[in-house]
Amino acid sequence: MSCARLEEVLSENPSAEARAHAVTCPDCGPALQAFDVLGQVAEPTPVPVAALESLKASSVAELRERPRARPWWVEALVLAGANALVAVGASMAMSWHQSQHASLMWRWGAAGALGLLAVVGGWIAVVPQAKRVRSGALLFTVACAVVAVLCGSGDAGGQAFAAGIGCATTECAISAVPMLVAGWVMTRFSSSGLRVWLAGASVGAAGMLALHLHCPNGSAAHLATFHVAPWLMLCFAGVAARRFLPTFAHAP
Amino acid sequence: MERFCAGDSxxxxxxxxxxxxxxxxxxxxxxxSEAAADDLTQLTFLSLVRARGRFLAGARFKPWLYAIAANAAKDHRRRGAHETLPGDDALPVQVADAAPVRDLGLEKRVREALEQLPEAQREAILLHRFQGLSFAEIAEQAGVTESAVKVRAHRGYERLRELLGDLAGELS
Structure with a gap:
């Protein structure tokens, strides 16, 4: 922890009393000395107004081309909507198997959590200046992963590995389209690992929801390896891929 | 800002x-780097125009603008466009008559010392010392708590004090 008077001491004109405090304070003393040294450095040579004006040409052209600001929720709606469409569409399109969940409560409880993550998580990934909410949502993704493993009945059925590969492939295939949408949406923002991770988690949750409702294998090992692990890999892949994508606007 | 969001040039x-x-x-x-500063200034204001719909009503403008600038600089650095510190020969040797007298040796030492700080500490100190942002504004800009910014600034200044010890001694 730093001294509570640090900001008062490190002001342009600290009071004599604040300076006296700095002499004895082990936090403020060294900081004030460094602060004073930096004050001796001259401002960078000012750039002529004409040169500075030349830097705004692209901004003025952009403003002329798009005079109306696009509200932030348009992109949030695009991502959450794509996730919802894919989750519902894939769930309806796949054939229904006998339930392999510990109970109906687990079945629909986990489905509700994954659905919530797909839609609300996608929305939260885009909301501006909501880092704490995104951090909270990140904890929710961990809870969803745990629930997705614990909800199985424990009945593995036959051909565990081949069926598992099928599950992982299906999950990735279902997530492909919203992943592209998320990739596009994420390029609209400055690159942020937390935001991209949450967007990837919401996309993966849409694919995992469809699997969750249809997979006939209820063993925890199968669920962890072929449902949750590919989901996490999608998140990592999203974060890694974002580093190579261009950025449309560096705003947070 | 409201007029700007409505497209008022x-x-x-x-x-x-x-x-x-x-x-x-x-x-x-x-x-x-002068060239990088020009490019990034251009990019900062272009981002400002493109993302103005994301500015929340009632929020402070200055921290948001500096957040954009800092993000643009981070992206620039991550993509490997960061230039190494120029040597003595790259320092300006001719200064206009009207400009204040510059202590180029001091500037170089301070620049090198700042360069040795972790990015988050350097950013906090530059915004606090040179741009005049309060710790609360820097916290808003970085998306962290005010106490986290105070710790960053404190550690940064303390490290600078170590790196510039003799200069600090001369001044005190």
């Missing part, structure tokens, strides 16, 4: 006139 001109020089100075210090 005069409002943008006013924002640019008020902040462009300071933003460029911040980017100049952050990147140690």
């Amino acid at each position: 005069q409002a943008f001109d006013a924002l640019f006139a008020r902040h462009a020089g300071a933003v460029r100075g911040f980017l100049r210090r952050l990147t140690q």
Whole structure:
């Protein structure tokens, strides 16, 4: 922890009393000395107004081309909507198997959590200046992963590995389209690992929801390896891929 | 800002006139390059125009603008465009008559010391010392708590004190 008077001491004109405090304070003393040294450095040579004006040409052209600001929720709606469409569409399109969940409560409880993550998580990934909410949502993704493993009945059925590969492939295939949408949406923002991770988690949750409702294998090992692990890999892949994508606007 | 969001180019001109020089100075210090500072200033204001719909009503403008500038600089650095510190020969040797006398040796030492700080500490110190942002504003800009910014600034200044010890001694 730093001294509570640090900001008062490190002001342009600290009071004599604040300076006296700095002499004895082990936090403020060294900081004030460094602060004073930096004050001796001259401002960078000012750039002529004409040169500075030349830097705004692209901004003025952009403003002329798009005079109306696009509200932030348009992109949030695009991502959450794509996730919802894919989750519902894939769930309806796949054939229904006998339930392999510990109970109906687990079945629909986990489905509700994954659905919530797909839609609300996608929305939260885009909301501006909501880092704490995104951090909270990140904890929710961990809870969803745990629930997705614990909800199985424990009945593995036959051909565990081949069926598992099928599950992982299906999950990735279902997530492909919203992943592209998320990739596009994420390029609209400055690159942020937390935001991209949450967007990837919401996309993966849409694919995992469809699997969750249809997979006939209820063993925890199968669920962890072929449902949750590919989901996490999608998140990592999203974060890694974002580093190579261009950025449309560096705003947070 | 409201007029700017509605597409008023005069409002943008006013924002640019008020902040462009300071933003460029911040980017100049952050990147140690005149050319990069120009490019990033351009990119910062282009991002401002493109993302103005994301500015929340009632929020403070200055921290948001510096957040954009800092993000642009981070992206620039991550993509490998960061230039190494220029040597003595790259320092300006001719200064206009009207300009204040510059202590180039001091500037170089301070620049090198700042360069040794972790990015988050350097950013906090540049915004606090040179751009005049309060710790609360820097916290808003970085998306962290005010106490986290105080710790960053404190550690940064303490490290600078170690690196510039003799200069600090001369001044005190």
